[in-house]
Amino acid sequence: xxxxxxxxxxxxxxxxxxxxxxxxxxxxxxxxxxxxxxxxxxxxxxxxxxxxxxxxxxxxxxxxxxxxxxxxxxxxxxxxxxxxxxxxxxxxxxxxxxxxxxxxxxxxxxxxxxxxxxxxxxxxxxxxxxxxxxxxxxxxxxxxxxxxxxxxxxxxxxxxxxxxxxxxxxxxxxxxxxxxxxxxxxxxxxxxxxxxxxxxxxxxxxxxxxxxxxxxxxxxxxxxxxxxxxxxxxxxxxxxxx
Numbered sequence: 001x002x003x004x005x006x007x008x009x010x011x012x013x014x015x016x017x018x019x020x021x022x023x024x025x026x027x028x029x030x031x032x033x034x035x036x037x038x039x040x041x042x043x044x045x046x047x048x049x050x051x052x053x054x055x056x057x058x059x060x061x062x063x064x065x066x067x068x069x070x071x072x073x074x075x076x077x078x079x080x081x082x083x084x085x086x087x088x089x090x091x092x093x094x095x096x097x098x099x100x101x102x103x104x105x106x107x108x109x110x111x112x113x114x115x116x117x118x119x120x121x122x123x124x125x126x127x128x129x130x131x132x133x134x135x136x137x138x139x140x141x142x143x144x145x146x147x148x149x150x151x152x153x154x155x156x157x158x159x160x161x162x163x164x165x166x167x168x169x170x171x172x173x174x175x176x177x178x179x180x181x182x183x184x185x186x187x188x189x190x191x192x193x194x195x196x197x198x199x200x201x202x203x204x205x206x207x208x209x210x211x212x213x214x215x216x217x218x219x220x221x222x223x224x225x226x227x228x229x230x231x232x233x234x235x236x237x238x239x240x241x242x
Contacts, residue, residue: 018058019051022073026050029077032204033085046081053080099140099230101126102133107234116190117234119227137226138219185235193228196221 030046057076061069105125109117123133186197192214199205199213207221214221 015055015058018061018069018073019054022054022058022070023051025070025073026054026077029074030081032206033078033081041085045084049080049084050077053077056080095139098136099233102136102140103230103233103237106231107237110234117231134223137223137230140226140230182232182236185232188235189228189231193224193231196224197228200225 026047027050030043030050033046034041034043053076054073057069057073061072063069065072102122105122106117109121109125119133120130123130126133128136186194189197195214196210199210200207205213207218207225211218211221216224
């Protein structure tokens with residue numbers, strides 16, 4: 001009985017140490033997400049949700065599974081934050097509707113012309129001024145949290161659900177096929193859009209930092225990012241469900 005009590009004490013101490021050590025990770029993930037969300041989303045809300053995810057990760061982490069704690073915790077933290085975003089449902093339906101309309105216009109143009117749709121062409125098909133079209137792209141960037149893992153929405157993070165749920169062979173196979181298709185679609189993006197995606201999702205740079213690299217404004221990076229998301233949505237339409 002005595003040895004059991006000692007083990008519990010050590011586990012609690014380790015859990016507390018992991019939480020304290022990785023608090024900066026929560027803030028880093030929160031502010032990275034904030035760069036693609038509307039001003040109505042509060043950083044403190046994301047940090048609070050992320051801390052809950054971090055605490056859960058510290059309690060459930062199994063080092064024998066092979067992943068580092070930071071990798072595992074990052075998944076749980078992002079998942080908790082995105083659960084909070086979905087719960088508050090801050091995105092107007094009109095934004096989703098316009099994003100779908102743009103994606104359909106992009107798909108139509110690219111099917112007809114056999115090449116990348118251009119901004120001016122999409123705006124013309126939709127009967128919009130170019131500035132209005134760019135505003136839709138910026139809104140689309142905010143309304144979708146992009147994921148390499150989720151064939152359901154192309155935009156909402158699914159890592160946390162994967163960490164919580166048991167393996168499902170058919171579902172995992174579908175996600176694997178989706179990831180292959182998505183990787184191919186990303187490779188087929190125009191060079192600048194592909195670069196923005198790589199810098200944003202792989203290198204985790206924010207929009208301002210990407211703008212400095214490309215020599216353009218932060219708002220222009222936002223437009224390029226939005227265009228890439230919508231182009232991918234158009235090209236992956238068979239996988240998506242709204």
